[in-house]
Each structure stands twice: as C-alpha cells, then as structure tokens.
Amino acid sequence: MDYATSFGRVIPELVLTGSGLVLLMIAAFGGEKASRLVSILAAVALGAAAALTIPALVNGAGGESASAFYGQISADAYSSFAKLLIYVAAIVCLMIAPAFFTRLRSMRPEYPVLVVFATLGMSIMVSATDLMTLYIGLELNSLSAYVLASFLRNDSRSAEAGLKYFVLGALASGILLYGISLTYGFTGTTSFAGIRAAQEAGLSTGALFGLIFVLAGLAFKISAVPFHMWTPDVYEGAPTPVTTFFATAPKVAAVALTARVALDAFGSQADAWRQIVIFAALASIVVGALGAIGQNNLKRLLAYSSINNVGFILIGLAAATPAGTSAMLFYLAVYVVMSLGSFAGILMLRNGDGDNLETFEDIAGLSSTRPAIAWCLLILMFSLAGIPPLMGFFAKLEVFRAVVEAGLIPLAVIGIAASVIGAFYYIKFVKVMFFDEAVDRVTKSATASQWAILGICTILISPVGWFLSRGLETMTTAAAAGLFAGV
DSSP states (O other): OOHHHHHHHTHHHHHHHHHHHHHHHHHHHHGGGGHHHHHHHHHHHHHHHHHHHHHHHHTTOOGGGGEETTTTEEOOHHHHHHHHHHHHHHHHHHHHHHHHHHHTTOOOTHHHHHHHHHHHHHHHHHHBOBHHHHHHHHHHHHHHHHHHHTOOTTOHHHHHHHHHHHHHHHHHHHHHHHHHHHHHHHHSOOBHHHHHHHTTTOOOHHHHHHHHHHHHHHHHHTTOTTSOTTHHHHHHHSOHHHHHHHHHHHHHHHHHHHHHIIIIISGGGHHHHHHHHHHHHHHHHHHHHHHHHTOOBHHHHHHHHHHHHHHHHHHHHHTOSHHHHHHHHHHHHHHHHHHHHHHHHHHTOBOTTOOBOOBTGGGTTHHHHSHHHHHHHHHHHHHHHTOTTSHHHHHHHHHHHHHHHTTOHHHHHHHHHHHHHHHHHHHHHHHHHHHSOOOOOOOSOOOHHHHHHHHHHHHHHSGGGHHHHHHHHHHHHHHHHHHHTTO
16 A cells, blocks of 8 residues: 555545644734634635545445555545534534624634644544554544633633543543553554454453443543533533534544444454443433433533433444444434534524523523524424434434344333433423513524524424435445445
8 A cells, every 4th residue: 555545545634734734824923813714714624624525425435445554544434424524513613603702802713723623633533443543533632622622711611611621531531541552462453453353262351451441431532421520511611612512523523433443443342342332321311311400501401411312322333233333323413413503592592792691591481582593492402302203303213223123122122211301301491492481681683604503403403304314324324334344
C-alpha cells in the first residue's frame, strides 16, 4: 500500500486539518471581528468533508479496499455514515451559535475552530482500526470539548461544567489507556485485525480485563450507566449550542467507535462483552428514565433523556449482528435529528431581555403564547418517547426487531417494559406546555436559522419522515455491511 492511496482515502480528514489550521490563523490575526467569517468558512469546510464521505458510503466500501496507512484507519461505508451524521450535526451547531453568543458578547472565532478540531478527532475515532489511532482521535476530540464546555469565561456554571468534564474525562482516558495497555500486553498487537486473530482460540483472562477497561473508558464518552454522572451537570452548565454539540456529534462518534471495537477487535468473542453491553443498556434505560422524572431544568431533562436513549442504542449493539448494527445506526440517526430539534426549540425560549429560559415554569402554557414552538416540541417529545407514528417509534422497533432475530427475546421484553417509564417525563413536558396556566415569559422572537432547524427536524421525525426512512435504512444496511466486511 502506497501513501498516495492512503491519503486518497482520508481526504475528508485532510480537508478538516487544513481548514482548521487556516481558520486558526484567521482567528489569530482577525480577532473577534473575524468570528462570522470563521464560522461560515468552518461550515463550508464541514460541508465539503461531508460531500467527500458520500462516495465510500454509496459504494459500500469495506475490508482491505478501504484500509489506509497499513491498517491504522478504515475509510469504509460504516465510518462514512457516522462521519456524515457528525458533520451535519457540527454544521447545525455552528448555525445556532452566533445568536446565542452574540447576545452574551462572547462570540469569538475560537468556537468554530474548536468545533472543527473536535470534529476532526471524531472522524479519526470512527475510522480507527488500531488502538493507537483510536486514542489519538479520542483525545483530540476531548481536548477541544473541554474548552468548549467552559467557553463562557464569566459564567460560573460553564467553568464548573468544563472542570467537571475535564477531571472525569481525564479519569476515563486513563482507564481506557490502561485497557489498551492490557490488551496490547496479552495480544501482542494494537491493530483490531491482530487482536481479533489473537482471540480466535479463546479470550485470555488478561485480554478480558483489557476489554473491560476499554469498554469502561468508552462508556464514559457515550454517557452509559454507570459512567453517566458527568452528563446532567455538563449539559446544564455548558452553553446551549455546546450542549447541542455534545448531545449529537460526539455521541455518534463514541457509539460508532464502541461498536467497532466490540464487533471488529473482539467480534469473535461476542459472548464475553455482550453481558457488559446488556447491563449498560438496561441500566441506562432505567436510570435515564427515573433520573429525568424529578428534573425541573429542561437541559438536565434532555441529559437524562440522552442517557436513556443510549440504552436503546446499546441494545442494537448487543445483538452483535449486521441487522443489529444497522438498527443501531438507524436509531442513532433519528436520535441526532430529535436532539438537534429539541435543543433548537430550547434556544428559542427567550424572554424580552434575550435571556434563555430553561425551566418548566418558563414554558407553562406555551401553546397559547407560542403555539408553533409548542407543537414542534410536542412532536419531538412524543418521538423521543417512542410514540407511533413518529420516527422515534420506528427506531425503537428496528432495534427490538434486531435483538429478537438474534434470539435475545428477554432483552427485548425488558427493554420494551423499561421504555414505558420514560414516557412519563416526556408527557410531563407536553402537559406543562398545553395544560398549565400561561405565564407568557417567552416573548423574544427567534432567528430564521433556529426556525429552519426546528421545522426541518420536526418534519423529518414526523410521519412525513417515514417516507424517507427507506433511504435511511438502505444507508444503514450498507454501513453495517461495510463494518462486517472486515470481520
């Protein structure tokens, strides 16, 4: 394999790298006045990277034909689908940010630059087929995320969120690195293909502990129980555009990476890690649902909602089949759309002074004062709850169908029963908006970009989106096939 071929397979990452460095120079010399220009150029760079990932997804690239740099990276259909979701989510988070930060006089060009570098790290994460590449991508993403969480210098909540994220993230990275060292020590290699080959005869005790530590480190990144404790505090304290970013793009990257590690590196020993994944899935569903019930802050509620939804995503992974992986990706795509729409709706809740409103008291009777926002949020909440005929229901249906086909019927039954608990707090959200006495606190008009994002996301997860689901299912099937091509 020559380097020209390898570089040709990582063009999206090269575009983001070059763009990030150029934008960094523009930000350094242009100062705050360059914020708008840097944001636009960052969105263009992300759009170009997204366009460059489509051919690999359409062609169903996988196996050796997608490998680059001697097995360090795989530009297959699986990674291309994940990258497409990541880039779209990052672009949306760039679109909603200026209005929020400008009001606080905190809009600086560092924000889009950090988003670009975080996205670059995520691109490397989902393409990694070696533990060293995995760690480099994860740390590049994490270092950018720590700064983003504490982006509001004068906000104590933002500073606290950044500090908590940094401390707990460093702990998780240490756990992950220890797991990587154990895996290397007992298999003699860091490549996923080499690890898989070393486990053909069986999983040694040392390698099993390495697997456990690696999954524990990754569980932190996806906010899975019992490594979820940072999520509510960081979601509440971080600036809302940053919270939107955390809830979407890094979630996709971490889930896609976890699935690749489990199915590619340890795919021959699925019984060894399936129990861990099942426990994390069911615990996340229950803890996420119960934790959200007592919340008054809308961002904290959505944080517990993300924990809950991660549980359903992991159920698809537990199947350890191409159908389960396809269902997992399908759910992930729908979840990204629902999260983007929900946070866009919350960003639109502003009073006359332009301050963002984040509590249930603030949205009481919203249907009579801002009916368009209320109805959009109703559809989004019902979709998150998995109520038919919205896309959230079909996403859960795909996941449960996959685990039933894999013979994990008890898991499907328990997951369906546990999902009923989660419906409560979504219904409470709707009840407050439609049946409580109106307080008329939401008086500030929203921006055109916020309306566009809320409207598009609402349409996509409505029954209208079902007509597009066939195309999405085709893409997820191709992506899953690309992953299993190398297994």
